[in-house]
Amino acid sequence: MxxxxxxxxxxxxxxxxxxxxxxxxxxxxxxxxxxxxxxxxxxxxxxxxxxxxxxxxxxxxxxxxxxxxxxxxxxxxxxxxxxxxxxxxxxxxxxxxxxxxxxxxxxxxxxxxxxxxxxxxxxxxxxxxxxxxxxxxxxxxxxxxxxxxxxxxxxxxxxxxLAHPMEAPAREAFAVGWALSGGPMTERVRTACETAVSIATEAADDPDILRATIDLGRLEGMWALLFQRREEQQALHMVEVRRQWRELISRDEITAMVDRLRHQLGVTEALDPGRLRAEALAAAKAMLRALADLSGFSALRIALRNAIAAGRAEGMVNAVAIAAERAGRVGLDWNIAFKDAYRSMERLDDLWADAGGWLGRMIDGVAGDLGRTLADGLEGGLDRDALIDAAADLLTGDSEAVAFVVDWAMTTAADEGALALYQSEGVLQLDIISAGDGRVCGACIDAEAGSPWHIGDQPRLPLHPNCRCCLAADVSLAHFANWIM
Known part of the structure; x- marks a missing residue:
């Protein structure tokens, strides 16, 4: 005891x-x-x-x-x-x-x-x-x-x-820098603040450490604003693309497709799972590819083209914002910059080709989801009306395939826009910088660690779905004076 x-x-x-x-x-x-x-x-x-x-x-x-x-x-x-x-x-x-x-x-x-x-x-x-x-x-x-x-x-x-005497001043200095940027408070910013405070306490004897901490706060705030703007643009264009997509979907066409599939398979016979899934996917593809013949398809293509143009414009603005931040310039007018950059996209014919390619991916993605829904429904014994309802819910709901393609297309366009601007300004080397949040993977970390990259040798961005890495380089701001307040 x-x-x-x-x-x-x-x-x-x-x-x-x-x-x-x-x-x-x-x-x-x-x-x-x-x-x-x-x-x-x-x-x-x-x-x-x-x-x-x-x-x-x-x-x-x-x-x-x-x-x-x-x-x-x-x-x-x-x-x-x-x-x-x-x-x-x-x-x-x-x-x-x-x-x-x-x-x-x-x-x-x-x-x-x-x-x-x-x-x-x-x-x-x-x-x-x-x-x-x-x-x-x-x-x-x-x-x-x-x-x-x-x-x-x-x-x-x-x-x-326990609190280092430099901790409170450093935290305040970082907050001042973040506030100067106008950026939102994100998890990345919170993590960066802790890192900056740690650096400041370790270098407390450096008379310039608080000024450096303000700069770190401003930089992280700018990154937060950059990613927030990207996500706002994607959300805005996602709504329009989805609206145009739903306009193309007809319940009558869904009904006809389900009836043809059921007739072809023979619903009273035992179905081979492999054949069932292949036929369901083929039926889904045939129906969705026929959307290209509808009058409303051009409106969907325009919506996706506009999303890609917005992505490229945002990428160009991001590139200038990063260069301005590196040069210690504060006060980029993001709205004027975006309008100017977007206006420069009006006569770019390759945007239409890009839109066509991304539409093909969108249709294939939705067709894959629809094929699986039809096959699962048939295997689960859904009757005709329930199968039609399941297909209609998938096609007229918030399709993950549509969202994936819009996000991927706009992120790709943003990186292409930044790269095009850097190339036009004669940049020879650039950095890849990750978002620093929970979506950062090993590939992002390796790409960031490999910086600086010779332009043209860098990994192509995005590196994966939902990637938020971006390109960064120093450029002369002389050509963008009207963007800087």
Missing amino acids: SVASPDYSDGCMIALYPPPDLAEQLAVDGGLPAEELHVTVAYLGAAADVDGDALREVVAELAGRRPFTAQLAGLARFTGGAKDVLVALVDSPDLEDLRRDTLDALYERGIQVPREHGYTAHLSLSYLDTDEAAPLDRLEAQPVDFTALSAVHGTDRTDEA
Whole structure:
């Protein structure tokens, strides 16, 4: 049976306390309560011998550092005393630095640290009789975050949040830069802010570090605005393309297609799955390819052509915005720039060819989805009316194939627009920069790491569906003076 822990209520120390949820997880039956689990940084003996205010001053001074993560590195059993102590070992170079700085700060104030033992960082879990079996035989390694440092003086505990003195000014500087860009707050921007603050605290002695942090905030804000504008353009044109697509879909044609398919397969006979799926796909393709003969097909082609033109224009504007940001110029008039760039697309015949190619992909994509819907319905025993309803729901709903093609076409067009502008400006090298969000894959990371690329040798963007990588290069802004406010 575990014995009661010694009473240290009249002692004092500087300590780290784990997060409450982790403390609850570590607490063992018969051991120390979760709220008492801690890592001692320096034990100072009797509280009566140490001035409490001086102790708290030391902790306030030491708290001027970033929070850190240590590692719980297994169990140990300390022996040699009246009671054995079961402990979780704690490993971190940051903890070693904190221990060293703590001893120095205490020494400067004349506070002596008892020297009966060396220092092994640990978190005591339970006091045991010398012949008692431990309640745990293994502890999985896991991280433990320390975000505050505590001064414990008798029964009084004062917590000081860990925060480098440069952290708050750096965070404010980044926010100022982000606000100058006019960009939205995104997950990428939040992550970039934490990185910028970390850099600033590591280079706190650099007199220009806050100015550099403002620049980082402005850059990340500009990227956020760039990607937001892309997505707004895609959403806008998605609505129009889908509207024109739905205008082409006739329930009568769906009914005729289903009837022909059912007749061809013979609905009362056992169907070979392979033949069923092949015939369903063929029927779907035949119906959808016939859309090209309808009068409304030209309106769909125009809608997709306009989407591609908008993508290219946005890519051109993005290229100039990136160049302006690199040159330290703030105040691009995005709307004027986009209108000028879009106007330059009016006489580009290759946009019609692009639209035709993307329409072919759209029809093939929707046909594949429709074929699978028809085959699944037939295999599942849907009757004629239910099968017609399923096909109509797919074709007139928010088709994933239509959305995929519009997104892919506009993203491709944006990258082509940026590349065309860089080529026209005589750029020889360019960078690939990822969006820095959850959609970044290994290919994006490798493309970004390979920068700078000789123009023409860079991987073709987009690298994958929903890719948000973009091209970046330095160009003269002389030709775009009317875009810069």
